[in-house]
Amino acid sequence: MMRKRRQSILWSVLLGSVVLCGGGLCLLSLPLEVTPFCTYTPSFALYDREGQLLCLLRSPDDAWLIPVPLKEMGKWIPLLAVESEDRRFFSHPGVDFLALGRAIWQNLRARKVVSGASTITTQLVRLVLPRERTLKGKLSECLLALRLERVLKKEDILESYLNRIPLGGNIKGVEAASWYYFGKSAKDLTLLEAASLVSLFPAPERFRPDKNPEGFLRRRNALLERLCRRGIISQEEYALYASSPPPTPRGFPRLAYHAAWFLRQTTTSPRVFSSLSFSLEEWLERLLDEALVTLPREITACTVVVENSTGAILAYVGNARFRRNPEQAFVDCLQAPRSPGSALKPFVYARAFDRGLLVPSSIIADTPFGLRGNVPRNFDEGFRGPVSCEMALALSLNVPAVRVARKVGLEDVLGLLQTLGFSRLQRGADFYGDALVLGGCEVTPLELARAYTALSRLGETIPLSFFREDENPQKKRVFSPGSAYMVAEILADRFRFNPLPKRTLPTPLCAFKTGTSYGFRDAWTVAYNPRYTVLVWFGDPQGLPHEELVGIRLAAPCALRIMEYLMERERVWYECPEDVTWREVCPISGKIASARCEGKILAPFLKGVSPLEVCDLHATSLENPSFPWPGEVQAALGRPDVVPLAIVSPVPGRRYFTFPGASFLRLPLRAEGGKGPIFWFVDGAYAGQSQPGGTLFVSLPPGEHRIIASDKSGQSDTTEVVVSPTTFAKTRRDFGAPSP
Ligand SMILES: [Zn+2]
Structure with a gap:
């Protein structure tokens, strides 16, 4: 049953290709919308002054994707990708008819599917416009691939493909994957690293080096062997590379997170090469983290380092608690x-x-x-x-x-x-x-x-x-x-x-x-000299x-x-x-x-x-x-014994609130300086006296009040306050304290 079905599929493919070659030319001239092939929903990547990745923020569709031009993918990735996935990529018209014919022949002989004939172009079509894996789907994929080749250059197709290929988890494209697995840009990968990455192409999840190291090694070494056969590497190189262990993924760095967040909102480019310094940023985040260890959890810190000659920001730690408790440290204290x-x-x-x-x-x-x-x-x-x-x-x-x-x-x-x-x-x-x-x-x-x-x-x-x-x-x-x-x-x-x-x-x-x-x-400190300005703040964001x-x-x-x-x-x-x-x-x-x-x-x-x-x-x-x-x-x-008399409570000109449900406010009256007991007058009437440094409580109804303090030596001070019916305190900061 299955065999019959496969055979019929294969015959149909053969027939289909004949149709494509012959009569399908008119279909090829139909216009094709190429925008989806040339645009991305990228992550936001923040780099330091030397091009080191500092922080990567997920794309709106939750992916790790850093699109880069083909010329920034280095020498090895494009070469090995073509070698591994589609050797005749630069000579076929989008569908490799030679490979297709051979695949059909091999599959027929083996009476099962032993070889596919997908090209980089058809793979790209599948990545951008996923289709059902049916004969109809395959045919339409081939057709689209042929049409795509008529509007896009080979280099653009390869670039788009290498920027989209899934490489484990939510990682897409070779640039993000290079940072994830090797902590460097694709352009800096060695041949061995590039081969490791490319060997993940066909089944990234199944052969991840961290999840299936043996499977990964088998696939990588198979690719290396092929490169050796093709004369791209020597026997000695092959022996050396094939014995090297699988890479340990580095993960994505998360330094200067608040700077990345800020720049994502304020710049248009998804890749920002900033003035920040990776080593300084990393050292600073560790320093503040250590400083916070012994402090209450509510206290955090922020710091910024500025190069005076240019105004360039060299380090930006928006919230030092982010390192350990990201979910509680989203506030960028540097801008609060x-x-x-x-x-x-x-x-x-x-x-x-x-x-x-x-x-x-x-x-x-x-x-x-x-x-x-x-x-x-x-x-x-x-x-x-x-x-x-x-x-x-x-x-x-x-x-x-x-x-x-x-x-x-x-x-x-x-x-x-x-x-x-x-x-x-x-x-x-x-x-x-x-x-x-x-x-x-x-x-x-x-x-x-x-x-x-x-x-x-x-x-x-x-x-x-x-x-x-x-x-x-x-x-x-x-x-x-x-x-x-x-x-x-x-x-x-x-x-x-x-x-x-x-x-x-x-x-x-x-x-x-x-x-x-x-x-x-x-708690603040600003330090500076001719070279740098450094600001450090500690506080409770609440x-x-x-x-x-x-x-x-x-x-x-x-x-x-x-x-x-x-x-x-x-x-x-x-x-x-x-x-x-x-x-x-x-x-x-x-x-x-x-x-x-x-x-x-x-x-x-x-x-x-x-x-x-x-x-x-x-x-x-x-x-x-x-x-x-x-x-x-x-x-x-x-x-020397007389200090000017001054009312310190209530604070003049401020508005005070009664407690909920109360029709009066008990207000403490306190003065500093003066000599001997202080005599208090509220709205022209004597209200009582307080000893030096002591407090006299009075009950005031809502309204404006004039308060006078005076001492025996004849010094006096006056203040005016407003008492309002209550509105609930919004934060502890407002509570009981005068609000401006
Ligand atoms: Zn003098």
Whole structure:
């Protein structure tokens, strides 16, 4: 029965081929839609700067497919594919009639199917337009193959075939398979590797080297033997190759996943050759992974490394938890808005230097002051009295930073930050207030890294790019070289907290600035030197606080490790720019030293810009010095026991919500500073008193309320709040806290 059927099939094939040869010519002239043969649904492939595959994202139809031109498949794959699958490929018209005739003859003689006559062209037709494996299907396949050959060149047919051939699992095409099995591009395969791949062509799943190594070896060696017979390899080569073990598949790399995801959305090409570095990316992902081991699961990290000369991104770790828990780490933290903590302070100081308001040696008051109901405190909660600008920035003191920002003017600070590219600063200066310089705003880590190029490139920002050869990047001068240089010197890692002249000290590795956002939600460090800018962030993508999240403890060691890795044993530092001049200053007043000053030190000034005031502390005789400290310092020195009274709770101008179902809100009233008990008045009526540092609770109905605190010495502070009926808290972050 079966035999009869086979025979009839074979006779029909013979008949069919005769029909094709003779009368089918008119059918061949029918137009053929070739688009499906020349287009693909590719995966997204991200490569590093040397063409190494970093990350491959599945295609929309769930396949691993990297289409490449034939000329990028190297020497061996096309040659061996033709040798193995269709030796007369370049001479037949799409159907190999010689092979077909022989196949029919052999099958007839053996009275069973011992040989097929499929060509690369008919195989391609089957891959693109799958048909039933019936006689009718076969005939239509042959016909289509003949028609395809009339519109496409041999090379295009071979290219399309090699880009589609299934090679195990969801892997399609030789390029993706080369990366999967050998960790390299098809063009770099050796003859043995190419032969291994090509021997998978007829039955990729059955003879996968990882699943059926013996079957694989049999097939591969059969192919090698054929190559030897055909004189493509020598006997010696054959003996050598045939004894080599089956390859161990490498799998696809998954580095810089978030960069791949981002580039897939923003570029049109399915293959992106980026500026990233495979070795750096891999090292960094491992470093952060190790850093996260001892931290709560909710905390993750992100980092970016920028080459300053080009703005090229060398490494991009969007979420360091991805390495172990991909399903929980899809958020690209590098592009998520966060509070920058103290990381914006250097920009404000650089602006103050540029505007001639201050120099690094200028004395500034680190004393408490009331700040509209919100007392900025230093991180260590202490106040230092008079400090130099240099010291205040190196120690990241909050009060001096606010004083500098006020000197510069909040409008100007806001304009500066907008110029630096912080896109989320859309409100007016009044909205942010003094908190702007302390991180009371949102920036993305990527924006912050970009803004720091204004410092690392001595005043000129450069856009960050995934492509090294970006022509004409939009550089923008934001600071003078001199002021950026002064900031770099202050933030340099050598003797960081020592206010001594630093020019004679060894070349630093880098400058760095840390940041810790309010309530321990973000830990930042940006490190830079003339070559690189490195940003490291640790935090909880949910925005919840964790006591571990302190910039200097968590992010700074990582950033410095990365810098050391990048610089190996090399040290490169900034030359002092021409707009900087060095002068002797009085170490006490920070102003130009007079003959009366003792222990003069050299300090940088901006030529023609910086104020050149002469020391007035030592202006009178040495026996009777006057001490004209800045006003705020004097006020604090004169009345050391009196600290200005300021309401710290509630926060002014903010909206508070009642608890669900409650018609009142119990609001804590708390003030800092002042002397003795604090007396509270709500909407003009006396509400009670609190002890210094203590809290008085009052119940307030929805509406606007005016709250006054006053002490016995007559100091007072006023604040206004709005209480609203409840709406449910959306996140824990909003809960109980004032929402802007
Ligand atoms: Zn002096």
